[in-house]
Amino acid sequence: MDIINYSEMRFLVVEDQRPFLVMLRGLLNTMGAQSVVVAQNAETALNLCRKEKFDFVVSDIHLGADKKNGLELAEELRSRRLVKPTTVILVISADSARELVIGSVEREPDDYLIKPFSQIQLKTRLNRAYHRRVELEPIYRLIAKHNDSEAVQACLELLKKPLHYRQHCLKLLSELYLRIGDGKSAIELTQRIVNERSVKWAQTNLAKAFVVDKQFDQAKSLAGTLLKSNRFNVDAYDVIANSLRQTGEAEKALDYIKKAIEIAPLSLERQYHATQIARESRDFIFAKDRCLSIWQLSKRSMHRDVTHLCNYIRSILDVAEHSDDKKLRNRFQQEALITLQRNRNDEVFSRSEQPFEFTLYENLVHSRISVLDGKTLAAKQLLEETQIAIEERYPEFPMKLAPDSLKVMNDIGDFEDAAVLSAQIAQSEDAHDPHIAYLLSSEEKQQASRLEAYKTHNKKGIEAYREGKFEMALNAFYNAQTFAPVNIGVALNLMQCLLKLMEMQRKPETKLVDQSREVYKLLNAMPLRQQHQKKWAELAPQVAPFLEKSS
Numbered sequence: 001m002d003i004i005n006y007s008e009m010r011f012l013v014v015e016d017q018r019p020f021l022v023m024l025r026g027l028l029n030t031m032g033a034q035s036v037v038v039a040q041n042a043e044t045a046l047n048l049c050r051k052e053k054f055d056f057v058v059s060d061i062h063l064g065a066d067k068k069n070g071l072e073l074a075e076e077l078r079s080r081r082l083v084k085p086t087t088v089i090l091v092i093s094a095d096s097a098r099e100l101v102i103g104s105v106e107r108e109p110d111d112y113l114i115k116p117f118s119q120i121q122l123k124t125r126l127n128r129a130y131h132r133r134v135e136l137e138p139i140y141r142l143i144a145k146h147n148d149s150e151a152v153q154a155c156l157e158l159l160k161k162p163l164h165y166r167q168h169c170l171k172l173l174s175e176l177y178l179r180i181g182d183g184k185s186a187i188e189l190t191q192r193i194v195n196e197r198s199v200k201w202a203q204t205n206l207a208k209a210f211v212v213d214k215q216f217d218q219a220k221s222l223a224g225t226l227l228k229s230n231r232f233n234v235d236a237y238d239v240i241a242n243s244l245r246q247t248g249e250a251e252k253a254l255d256y257i258k259k260a261i262e263i264a265p266l267s268l269e270r271q272y273h274a275t276q277i278a279r280e281s282r283d284f285i286f287a288k289d290r291c292l293s294i295w296q297l298s299k300r301s302m303h304r305d306v307t308h309l310c311n312y313i314r315s316i317l318d319v320a321e322h323s324d325d326k327k328l329r330n331r332f333q334q335e336a337l338i339t340l341q342r343n344r345n346d347e348v349f350s351r352s353e354q355p356f357e358f359t360l361y362e363n364l365v366h367s368r369i370s371v372l373d374g375k376t377l378a379a380k381q382l383l384e385e386t387q388i389a390i391e392e393r394y395p396e397f398p399m400k401l402a403p404d405s406l407k408v409m410n411d412i413g414d415f416e417d418a419a420v421l422s423a424q425i426a427q428s429e430d431a432h433d434p435h436i437a438y439l440l441s442s443e444e445k446q447q448a449s450r451l452e453a454y455k456t457h458n459k460k461g462i463e464a465y466r467e468g469k470f471e472m473a474l475n476a477f478y479n480a481q482t483f484a485p486v487n488i489g490v491a492l493n494l495m496q497c498l499l500k501l502m503e504m505q506r507k508p509e510t511k512l513v514d515q516s517r518e519v520y521k522l523l524n525a526m527p528l529r530q531q532h533q534k535k536w537a538e539l540a541p542q543v544a545p546f547l548e549k550s551s
Contacts, residue, residue, distance in 0.1 A: 016040050021038055041067055060092050069300070087133070092113045131164065203226055220239070223237075232263055285319055292312050333369050364401065376486050458477070477494045498519065
């Protein structure tokens with residue numbers, strides 16, 4: 001293996017503590033490095049990497065309180081392709097806490113060093129990581145471009161040749177098979193390695209492959225064996241949790257994912273998985289806590305997004321919605337509002353790539369709380385004001401505001417609008433967010449019977465009206481209204497029926513007039529969107545004389 005000429009290599013050292021930064025630079029100079037650029041925080045490091053390509057990035061994990069850390073820096077450098085495929089990223093830390101070490105390994109830097117360390121240790125790790133990167137460069141280059149299928153082929157080609165890092169190449173291949181969902185190939189590969197000798201990563205990836213191939217009993221059995229030899233094998237807990245969830249045993253899965261979170265809470269993917277399991281087992285408080293973790297983990301990273309904060313606030317309201325205790329329900333409603341106000345000035349709102357207005361989102365949160373308090377009319381008014389503002393300001397519905405709009409629409413019975421919006425969300429990139437996917441699925445299940453009853457009565461009403469059977473139509477629309485009490489379309493249909501019946505009578509019945517007055521109040525008090533304004537503008541002058549005569 002060739003000796004590395006460090007004098008020709010460019011180093012970036014990222015360390016917020018100046019004494020250690022100076023010491024680390026000195027170690028690298030002693031090794032022969034002549035070009036050593038330093039940065040004291042992750043943002044400076046990112047900017048430097050945008051301007052030039054380094055051969056080595058050596059970063060401390062801790063880069064200042066409330067600032068992007070070394071693991072988040074490493075992830076962003078790779079994901080945004082700000083470093084070469086052959087660039088080595090080495091993370092160092094004085095903290096040997098289990099959750100941090102496991103979190104570091106899961107973020108996959110090229111290596112990880114615990115302080116204090118010697119120059120020989122540093123050089124050995126850098127040498128090994130660099131030679132590995134260079135030998136497997138064709139694979140890393142394709143992985144960086146997200147060409148996983150081509151990366152598989154690159155692995156297979158390299159494995160035909162003599163390799164110093166054959167085991168690492170096989171590990172990459174197994175992980176690529178898992179990523180593209182080829183469970184059978186992953187099983188065949190890892191099973192062959194395990195049969196030859198006991199390799200932990202191969203056993204772990206074999207268990208994961210069984211899950212991908214839906215061989216859940218084998219997955220659980222192997223993961224259980226791995227846990228007997230190492231009770232901190234977090235991947236084994238993940239495998240069992242995933243297997244139990246997919247076989248409909250969400251409550252059992254929850255126990256295992258809780259253990260995984262306890263051991264290694266720094267993985268966003270694991271937190272997402274835990275949220276899904278918690279909701280399926282109806283542990284909404286644990287789901288809320290996981291949403292908070294996702295928001296906190298994402299705040300300083302490349303995953304920072306207003307969606308995570310919105311998901312957290314929604315999860316608080318989910319707890320309130322599913323609470324039978326009024327005091328508890330009120331407490332979580334207040335928690336949602338306090339969380340909203342505390343983050344009001346967070347730059348995440350202004351930096352959102354998609355349109356997002358805090359005031360409109362605030363209206364939707366208050367609208368949902370009104371639903372929970374049984375104030376359906378107030379919820380509808382806030383929703384309509386928000387939807388009118390959205391129609392006026394945006395050519396397309398802003399997807400960041402869509403989930404809350406959809407939730408309120410379904411809760412108050414605006415089923416037609418909900419169906420349109422649900423289809424838009426399903427076709428958007430946001431539909432891949434597990435939280436949004438859960439919302440779409442749960443709303444569809446939750447509203448299915450109510451929606452079907454509403455559609456049946458509404459359809460009967462429309463058909464009866466067309467046939468001139470106005471009294472029958474009136475009864476059908478009232479039945480529809482029991483499932484959608486503030487639906488404007490139903491209210492307008494009711495008013496049309498009432499008007500026809502009053503026009504047919506010499507002196508309208510008091511009952512009809514009273515019913516007309518109630519519907520009139522609803523329509524007159526409501527901010528109406530364009531499609532409803534036109535129809536109400538036609539009906540209101542015709543109804544008004546009947547109401548004036550009776551007053």
